[in-house]
Amino acid sequence: MKLYMHPFSQHCRRVLMLCRELGLKIDRIVVALDRGEHKTEDFLRLSRTGLIPVLADGDLRLAESHAIMRYLSAVSGDRAFYPADVKARAVVDMWLDWNHTRLNPPIQTIAIQQIVMKDKADQSIIASAHTQAQDALAILDRALNSRDSIGGAVTLADLSIASTLALYELVGGSPSHHSAVSAWFEGLKRRPSFHETAPRMA
Ligand SMILES: N[C@@H](CCC(=O)N[C@@H](CS)C(=O)NCC(=O)O)C(=O)O
Missing domain, CATH: 1.20.1050.10 (Glutathione S-transferase Yfyf (Class Pi); Chain A, domain 2)
Structure with a gap:
């Protein structure tokens, strides 16, 4: 799994925090926001939102930090951070x-x-x-x-x-x-x- 991210982004940090809590390994790919890398055609092919974070897992490309956190909870079988009840x-x-x-x-x-x-x-x-x-x-x-x-x-x-x-x-x-x-x-x-x-x- 790869996370397109920037270290100063709170939306990315919460995903990284969850990965650490769940023991999930994720490759970090830093997107140069200051150079507008998130508005390039290459990035927009990853996510039309033009925003980080974006998770790449197999053929899945997922934007929105909370959607990513819910997905990671689901694939890891976690029931603590996102309860089943x-x-x-x-x-x-x-x-x-x-x-x-x-x-x-x-x-x-x-x-x-x-x-x-x-x-x-x-x-x-x-x-x-x-x-x-x-x-x-x-x-x-x-x-x-x-x-x-x-x-x-x-x-x-x-x-x-x-x-x-x-x-x-x-x-x-x-x-x-x-x-x-x-x-x-x-x-x-x-x-x-x-x-x-x-x-x-x-
Ligand atoms: N609702 C989105 C917000 C993501 C967001 O605003 N990301 C910022 C970085 S913290 C971004 O990509 N900003 C670039 C821009 O607005 O051009 C989420 O939760 O992932």
Whole structure:
């Protein structure tokens, strides 16, 4: 199996974290986003989305980090990170969707402003995205405090959200105003899958 990826991408990191957790071997192929390699015809033949990560397994080409994580769970026979029980699985799916739609977007906005736009970054967009990210973290904090749907056994949702928070820290954000999120995130950071997939700073 091959993963077309970039070490600074949170979407790729969550897939690599899962591979590490499941003991799956995967070849990493770095896609040079800065040179627009993901928009070339060669790459678009792999995935019309023009986004990383993309998994290649035999004749399968699969984009979307969460779809890849579900596929890897299925082929590995994993029932821990993506439970077989229909209700438990639905709750994992709920948090995966929540990350995609609520937490990740403002954090990705901050990253694009700071890393891609650099000097041309719009500080008002960054400030508003931080507010949205903190509002989302307040929701996660309440859920973790109630311990009714997340914060128990580690699942795909925990890995996905942790990868997003890692990017948030990389671009100067912090979950420290939310004590339950901070404690939960510190626990995830202690897992080998987290620190072994950290991007190496030049
Ligand atoms: N929903 C997608 C998002 C993937 C995504 O946004 N990837 C970014 C890197 S983190 C990318 O390829 N960006 C290149 C671009 O937008 O041109 C997933 O979960 O895989």
